[in-house]
Amino acid sequence: MTTQTAENVKLFNSGHTACAGCGLALAARLVLQATGPKVIVVNATGCLEVFTTRSPQTAWGIPWIHSLFENQAAVATGVEAALRALGRGDEARVIAWGGDGASADIGFGGISGMWERYDDVLYICYDNEAYMNTGIQRSGLTPFKGHTSTSPAGKVSLGNMKQKKNIPAIAVAHGLPYVATATVAYPKDLERKVKKAMEVRGPRYLQILVPCPLGWGHATSDTISMSKLAVETGLNPLFEYIDGKLATAMTVKQKPVEEYLKPQSRFKHLFRDAAGAEQIKLIQEIANSNFAKFKVEAVK
């Protein structure tokens, strides 16, 4: 197990203003511990940008630039091209980083273009499953039946009506050489995937599930257990696609989805009556189909 050293703590520093227990703040540090200092980060608007750069302070110890909400991929392409034009391509690799809103919705056209051009950029989507920085609005990666301020649970609906958009599959369809999912409860797996992604040239995609105590409504101390349960229930399978083929999928002991849903207030409306119980059955079906799809053997 790699523990923090004085050297790598400087890549991502304390004093940032993320909420207590923020899974994203943990993910940012773990990613940079794996890449080391030779990276330039292009960061779309969202929590990561806001809580790391309370102007004029910054938590970053590596070169970092804030793009707009929607053009992080285009800016990353420019930074990568500039490094090559200056003959400094071997001094740093480029990482574009955005939330689920920036990645799956508003910035997606630019990301698709970057993948099509086959630019040498690692794209990381940190998935906290809503537009958190502006007060928990639904995104394309908000889970089925999750309550947000724009998919409210009430008399008319029981939360978000759509399932998560399958961005990893869309990435694979673009012909990317490396596509993977990870989450903070498995730091060694995350570290291995970041390192693997950095070994590959061309466009790469990593989607990291990051529990958000504020938006998900769980205890700040439960960030790691929520991240783990998301995997153990099958709702967020961890896998890698190398050159378009499923290369690895994490094997877990399958747990019922209720264990994951219950501690989060964004799902509390599902535990009130029979209508909610019906929806939980549908969520269990999503989990079961993920287990089947990724051939994850459920260890009983």
Next chain:
Amino acid sequence: MVAKRAKNILIGNPGTSLANKTGSWRVFMPVYDKTKCTACGMCSMMCPDGCVHGDKIKKYDPDYDYCKGCGVCAKVCPVKCITMKEEQK
């Protein structure tokens, strides 16, 4: 060559967030019992604020200047030697 700094562009110096002592946010405080600590490093690895430091010999301590009291370290410690106590200010 000294790089010229563009005007009207906000540039921050690396790690200047360290001036921001987020420990003042704390409501609960993690108290580490070093007699039971096995120095596994799990608390340090998992702290969202990156503020637990130590090694095999010194064992591990939270930096109360930055610790927000989330309780993640207490939950992940395999030997349960971290207790969350109400903050005394």
